Amino acid sequence: MNTMADVKVIKTEAETALAQAYAAARDRLPGDDAVASQRAAAFALFAKEGLPHRRIEEWKYTDLRALMREAKPLAAPPDAAAKARAKTAAAFLGDVETRRLVFVDGAFVPELSDLSELEPGLTVGSLADALSDGDPAVLAHVGKVAPKGDLAVALNTAFMGDGAVIRIAAGATIERPLHLCFVAAPKPAASFVRSLVVAAPGARAMLIESHEGPSGSDYQVNAALELVVGDGAHVDHVKIVAEGAAALHISTLAAAVGAKARFNAFTFTMGGAVVRNQIFLNFDGEDTVAGIRGATLIGGRQHADTTLFANHIARGCQSREVFKTVLDGEAHGVFQGRIVVRRGAQKTDAKMMTQALLLSDRAEADNKPELEIFADDVQCGHGATSGALDDELKFYLMARGIPAAQAEALLIQAFLGEAIDGIEHAGLREALMDCAVGWLNARGGR
Amino acid sequence: MPLLEVKNLHVEIDGKEILKGVDLAVNAGEVHAIMGPNGSGKSTLAYVLAGKQDYTPTAGDVLFNGKNIFAMAPDERAAAGLFLAFQYPLEIPGVATMTFLRTALNAQRKKRGDAELSTPEFIKKVREVAGKLGIDQEMLRRAVNVGFSGGEKKRNEILQMALLEPALAVLDETDSGLDIDALKIVADGVNRLRAPWRAFVVITHYQRLLNYIVPDVVHVLSRGRIAKTGGKELALELEAHGYAEFQEEAAA
Numbered sequence: 001m002n003t004m005a006d007v008k009v010i011k012t013e014a015e016t017a018l019a020q021a022y023a024a025a026r027d028r029l030p031g032d033d034a035v036a037s038q039r040a041a042a043f044a045l046f047a048k049e050g051l052p053h054r055r056i057e058e059w060k061y062t063d064l065r066a067l068m069r070e071a072k073p074l075a076a077p078p079d080a081a082a083k084a085r086a087k088t089a090a091a092f093l094g095d096v097e098t099r100r101l102v103f104v105d106g107a108f109v110p111e112l113s114d115l116s117e118l119e120p121g122l123t124v125g126s127l128a129d130a131l132s133d134g135d136p137a138v139l140a141h142v143g144k145v146a147p148k149g150d151l152a153v154a155l156n157t158a159f160m161g162d163g164a165v166i167r168i169a170a171g172a173t174i175e176r177p178l179h180l181c182f183v184a185a186p187k188p189a190a191s192f193v194r195s196l197v198v199a200a201p202g203a204r205a206m207l208i209e210s211h212e213g214p215s216g217s218d219y220q221v222n223a224a225l226e227l228v229v230g231d232g233a234h235v236d237h238v239k240i241v242a243e244g245a246a247a248l249h250i251s252t253l254a255a256a257v258g259a260k261a262r263f264n265a266f267t268f269t270m271g272g273a274v275v276r277n278q279i280f281l282n283f284d285g286e287d288t289v290a291g292i293r294g295a296t297l298i299g300g301r302q303h304a305d306t307t308l309f310a311n312h313i314a315r316g317c318q319s320r321e322v323f324k325t326v327l328d329g330e331a332h333g334v335f336q337g338r339i340v341v342r343r344g345a346q347k348t349d350a351k352m353m354t355q356a357l358l359l360s361d362r363a364e365a366d367n368k369p370e371l372e373i374f375a376d377d378v379q380c381g382h383g384a385t386s387g388a389l390d391d392e393l394k395f396y397l398m399a400r401g402i403p404a405a406q407a408e409a410l411l412i413q414a415f416l417g418e419a420i421d422g423i424e425h426a427g428l429r430e431a432l433m434d435c436a437v438g439w440l441n442a443r444g445g446r
Numbered sequence: 447m448p449l450l451e452v453k454n455l456h457v458e459i460d461g462k463e464i465l466k467g468v469d470l471a472v473n474a475g476e477v478h479a480i481m482g483p484n485g486s487g488k489s490t491l492a493y494v495l496a497g498k499q500d501y502t503p504t505a506g507d508v509l510f511n512g513k514n515i516f517a518m519a520p521d522e523r524a525a526a527g528l529f530l531a532f533q534y535p536l537e538i539p540g541v542a543t544m545t546f547l548r549t550a551l552n553a554q555r556k557k558r559g560d561a562e563l564s565t566p567e568f569i570k571k572v573r574e575v576a577g578k579l580g581i582d583q584e585m586l587r588r589a590v591n592v593g594f595s596g597g598e599k600k601r602n603e604i605l606q607m608a609l610l611e612p613a614l615a616v617l618d619e620t621d622s623g624l625d626i627d628a629l630k631i632v633a634d635g636v637n638r639l640r641a642p643w644r645a646f647v648v649i650t651h652y653q654r655l656l657n658y659i660v661p662d663v664v665h666v667l668s669r670g671r672i673a674k675t676g677g678k679e680l681a682l683e684l685e686a687h688g689y690a691e692f693q694e695e696a697a698a
Binding site for chain 1: 497523524529532538540541545546550551554589610
């Protein structure tokens, strides 16, 4: 229980379980001494701070101490049945052609993955192998891009078992999107995946990251992706959170973007009981253009948080952030967007817009945009709105013969379209809009 | 049986009575003009026929084809053949005009038990109708009414009317904000659609539109009631003398 007389913080059940899990697992987690000490330092931070809670500003609206009552045991290697189920994963992508890399409960499954005829300049492997082999090219980046002080990242670092390692050589263009397909097995467990993608200067690639699992299982996912976008590279990242209805999902995208690069990130959230999407973006090089967008559709008692930190370090970069959230039932949506423009980041052009559409009186949306500007020659702005569907527009559509549910669906699609249209891949745009339509149709039946 | 029959209609908005006993009978094939000063309840009548929420009928009946429409949702009224051309057509960012038109047309067809139009069939039909109304194809490629001029918005209303082929079209101040050329296009669109089985209720503040759409019956609405009914010459009389007579009468 949490009743206490002195100031000593008593660990929650989940915190205690995580400490026990770490003690039991640390000797068999992959990596040499350097990795082990990275893990130890990360866990020490967690042991000191505990699960983040509402009195920590970054977690104010997503009190993990309250939302994460227990810590599931670390996932065991997937069995044949779990792998068989994963074969039909990612139906939501429709007919989008990808090179699929499948992970079940966080473990890479080569036999379900497409590793044939890799394009020239593309290298694909697993993090577990890279850590076990002590691959210096991987070790040079792991833990260097993601912020060490973040508690979700710290837990991920302490427990990271497997993940994808992708390298794209300088100047190489990878036409087929690379799909990191994460699937949870039926038995509720916790998985900690860490992926690393390094796009060398001038490289071009598209990454899709999807997360899904059984709806009846209260499994837990902590996924992190460290992404290095070299000078002049063009990388698109689309994450689809389609977790099962009882899942706890925390994922982090940490990107270090070089000069004259193009970077687009899109976060699409529709599944999971508790979801926290974290995006940490460093503009390390000049004159880069980035589009950071997202769409969230939640209902019931779902909780989805997107927390973005865009750090403009170098001069002349442009960033556009557009986040749309549709909330039904008693859902709780959170958007925290912080843009920091450092002293040297003159000529930064950053605009952030976040909008919530509330379909129910009981839904809640918290929007917290923040701008911190230390340079004096910049163009920055942000806006936040939340509201219900426009009754006048709905009446106009209905007056033309469109039934209420269909009129609402049209308006909601239009609302989401402003964000989804930012995805450059046409097939993926359509697939996500189809997901949204599916969600809207299911809503009619709720 | 009249196509539209309004009997002793009382309507409130936010507890305030706007229509205070309107009686109106419109037969198929007829064009009725409803004129009146600002605030007389013209737009309220239009909205209540279309089924806008918060326009609460407190007494009376509205029969369309002999059927009471109060229990029908706006989309059901539309599918039954009732069309309202809005005074201020709304902009819907993100909804493509073609998607909007197709969704509307097919929703109505579906409700009436007709087969939905395929995309090629639909496109052919829209092009045909737009061509007759002199509507630029480019307009159809934009989001609904977004970036349209006032005249384009009104023309888009007429396009929707021509496409949906209603039995009764209510035009709520479709002439407001139009220059003479746009006015002629709108009037021409209406005149083309005149048919023995179709009726129009043209709501206007000015007589000007009625030079181009010649009404069979003219009503003056004042303070929530039909104060006078006559032939097309009544419109000219109003143009010459204004509405003062009715306002005083009603005030008395």
